[in-house]
Every structure is written in structure tokens, then in C-alpha cells.
Amino acid sequence: MSDLLLNFHFDSNDLTLSSGKTTLKFSEKQLHWCLNAKDYSIKFDHIIGAAPVVPDTKPIKRSGSCCNKPENILELAAENITSQLSNYWVLYALTITKNKDGDVDQPVFRQILFSTDNNEDTTNAVHLIRSACRYTHPSNEGKKLLFIINPFGGVNLAMSIYEKYVLPMAKMAGLFSMIEIIETQQSLHAVELAQKLDISKYRSICTISGDGVFHEVINGLLSRDDWREAVKIPLGTIGAGKNFIPIHSSGSANAIGKNLDTIAPELSMLSILNCNTRKMDAFAIVQNNSVTYSHLSVSWAFIADIDIESETYRQLGSLRFTLAAIIRLARLRTYSGKLSVLLSEEAANYEIPEAAQCNTYKGPKTKYVMPGSTAYQSWPTQIDSNFQFFMACNMPWISKDFICSPTTKIDDGELVVMYSDSMGRSGSLACVLDSERGAHMTMKSMKHYRVKAFSLVPYGHDKLSKRARNDTESNSSVGLLTDANLILDVSGERIPYSPIQVEVIPSVLNLIVPEWLDAERWASKFHAEFPTFVE
Secondary structure, three states: OOOOEEEOEEEOOOOEEEOOOOEEEEOOOEEEEEEOOEEEEEEHHHEEEEEEEOOOOOOOOOOEEOOOOOOOHHHHHHHOEOOOOOOEEEEEEEEOOEOOOOOEOOOEEEEEEEEOOOHHHHHHHHHHHHHHHHHHOOOOOOOEEEEEEOOOOOOOOHHHHHHHHHHHHHHHOOOHHHEEEEEOOOOOHHHHHHHHOOHHHEEEEEEEEOHHHHHHHHHHHHOOOOHHHHOOOOEEEEEOOOOOOOOOOOOOOOHHHHHOOOOOHHHHHHHHHHOOEEEEEEEEEEEOOEEEEEOOEEEEEHHHHHHHHHHHHHHHOOHHHHHHHHHHHHOOOOEEEEEEEEEHHHHHHHOOOHHHOOOOOOOOOOOOOOOOOOHHHHOOEEEEEEEOEEEEEOOOEOOOOOEOOOOOOOOOOOEEEEEEOOOHHHHHHHHHHOOOOOHHHHOOOEEEEEEEEEEEEEEEEOOOOHHHHHHHHHHHHHOOOOOOOOOEEEOOEEEOOOOEEEEEEEEEEEEEOOOOOOOOHHHHHHHHHOOOOOO
């Protein structure tokens, strides 16, 4: 529908804006009106906000994608908002539709222009729209929305996204003065920030970057003395990072955006304004007598090699992943190691006795893995094998192009661990080229488990010298490996190449999610395509 110019009279005794031409009516979830015998409606979850505009500079007479070039419609629209008295106001919203696969299409920005009899009616109308949206989605009045921005991460788009999407939409929502930003200065800066923030000042904490800064924020919050209170704050993210898997890479998004159907920045920002939340699992990583936390995945072997090695070719942009994949396929590595998994149905029998539990670190206490503990050695499933592929997933998508575990949910209290000892070049290539269906899970060589915890002792690979391979086996157990070619990857961040123990922390985070999210569809689609698959 094209932009409309509607005259109305404001009735302060009812949530109804009325005139001879049209009536705006508020239901519990939608705004309705009728014009020329045709009914229209907008979900409150799709409304950005409302604002008075300058009378002689009426809003752009068009709707369209917020990414139109050479100008950004959101920025242009926000320029017309005024703090002066006006007889004009605009309702701002996104038209959100889904394609045949259930994915959200590129949203269309809408401006609906209203004229009033006097500026008092404009003020009342704008207040009414904003109040109605906040009534549907309660917020903490007077608290700020904090954005932690990594200006140099991924593809260096974070600040541009902030200026082109966050600021205009905040202005439309009447929350411009409630925005606060902090730019990270170096690696792990976001950890320090999250550890020291006065949480009571903020309505939400959101990152504009790749998955790495979100990973740091989680670590900061979970390592606070008051972590139980800190994790209640809603967490959001706007993707501006590198794409994790080659071949299909384009745009700027992170894995969380794909998992939440908020790939487009304006969708992420709308979700942040609405602030609907859902519980999300995290996982603890025990390594070298310390405990850290993350949210997405643990990778080793083929996928980890591509992800980290591609940094060498950063100047090539998204092509760096393709190049890294070609190089690694040409010299595919076969690693050796020891994997212990604690299956979900067996976990209750293997809790570490409370008297033996470690209480020297802050954050959620683990039940199955702990610094200094060798309890994992008693778990029933022990695997001493070769590894060409290894992933442990806490979310279905580990990038916007790779659905690693379609049946995983963000709050199922489990990790999905999968590995292959003999995927080979053909299987590895198929995994890269056909990464959006989850077909790799059905390969005969792929083993997979639903677990509460796992332990991984990584050794070297077959491209190392015999002496180096022997050194890795003798030194890995005490964490002495330093070879630059040996890679362990947690949520896209490189960690020391030494033994790790990992345990899921169920429903510990408070994640901002959109109302349009259908998180069940990936599992449903996967089972429909591969009906004989059994986990």
C-alpha cells in the first residue's frame, strides 16, 4: 500500500482517532483503520513509532527497502521529524512478509502521514501511538538502550549500521535520547565492560558486530559477582560481522541474526525496540583450569581451519572464505584426538558430588565438568578416533549460510555434537556447497549425539611431521601446544589448542527475539526432506 494522507480528529476519551474519512482503532495486538471501504491493519510489533514532522517538508512519498541506494530511506525520513509544534505526524512501520520457506523477506519501510486540526492533536496522537506500543511491549521507563559497537570487527560496517538504522529508528520511536553507545577498543574490551556495567541503568544491552562481541558480553555478565541478576537483562544483537562459511557469503550478518530471522539490520532494531524475550542456553568451557562461556558452537578440524585461516586473506572480503576452503580441501587434514560425550539421557547418573564441586570461579556452577576434574573419563561413551569434521552446536545456524544442526533449539538444554572420521574431500566439499539443508548430518560417516556435556582432547593432524604429531600427543593433555596451524574455535573466536570440557547451561540468558520467529520450522523442514533420519 502506498503512503496515505489521512485527516482525523483526536478523541482523548478513547483509544480511537476518528474523522469523517477514517478511524484508527487499537486492538490488543494491532492498529486498524478503514479507508474507502477497505480495511487496513498493522501489528504493533511491526510499528517502529510515531513522530511529528515539519509541515512544509512532508515525509518522502514512497515506501521501500531500507537498503535502497544511493540513499537510506530511514535516515531521510528521520530528518523530517521535528520537536516543534506541528499539524502533521507520521506513523512509521515495517511491512514484514515471509517467503515460501518461512524466511522473512527484506522488510519494506512504511510511512503513513496524518494531518490534524491543531498541534495539540498531533502531540496527543504521537503520545498515544508510542504508549500503545509500549503497553503491548512493556519497557523499563527511564532506562537506556546500550549498544556496544566493534567499529573494526568483521567487515567494518558496525558504525554505518548504527548511523543508518539504529539512530533513525530510535528517533521514530521517541527513544533517541535513551540511546547510549560504547565502542570497543581492543579484544576482550566487551568482557570488561559487561563485568563493570551498572546493569540497573539499562533496559537492554545490544551488540553491533559479529558473534565475537556477543560472546564477550556473555562472558562478562556470567563472570560477575551478581551474575544471577545480570543475566536477567535482555540481550540483543545487530549483525555486522564476517560471514562464517565460504561460497555463499554476502552482506553483513551474524549467526544469531539468522537463527532469529533478523538478518536485516532494521529487523534487529525493531526487535530491540519491542524487547520481547526468550530464554536461551549458553555453555561453559573449562580449559587450563579456567572457566569461560559462550553461546554458539565449538568447532575443530575442517570448519575451524577454514574460519580462522581465512583471516589471512581478509583483504579479499567474502572471497577469503572461498579461498580458504579451496586451500584446505586441497590439503585436507585428518586430526586425531579423544572425545568423551555425556548423553542427555545418562547425565543424571554422572553429576559430580557437591562436596567435590569447584567453587573458585564466578558464574553458573557446572554439574558434570569442572577445573581439575577427570570425571569425564567415567562417562560411558569414549571415542578415540580420527577427526576430519567436528562441531558442537547450541544453535541450528552457525552462520547465515550454514545450518549445522537443524534440530537444535536455543532453549532445549542440550548440545548437539557431531563428527566424522572419514568425510573425505567429496564429503567436505558437499558440506560447503550444500550448507543450507543440513544434508551433512545424513552422511554415513557422520556420528551425532545430543549431550549435556563433552570433553575433547585434540592432538595433531596427518600433515604435521611424525615428530610434531608425537609432540602433540604427549603435550596436549597438559596444554602445551603452540603450533600456529592447530586451531580450536569457539563461536568464531580462536582459543588455545588444549583439552576442553564443555557443559550446557540451560536457559541462563534472556535473549531479545522477534514475534515473527518460527524456530521450529528448520527441524520440520529437515525431517520432511530426510524422513528416515534418526538422532
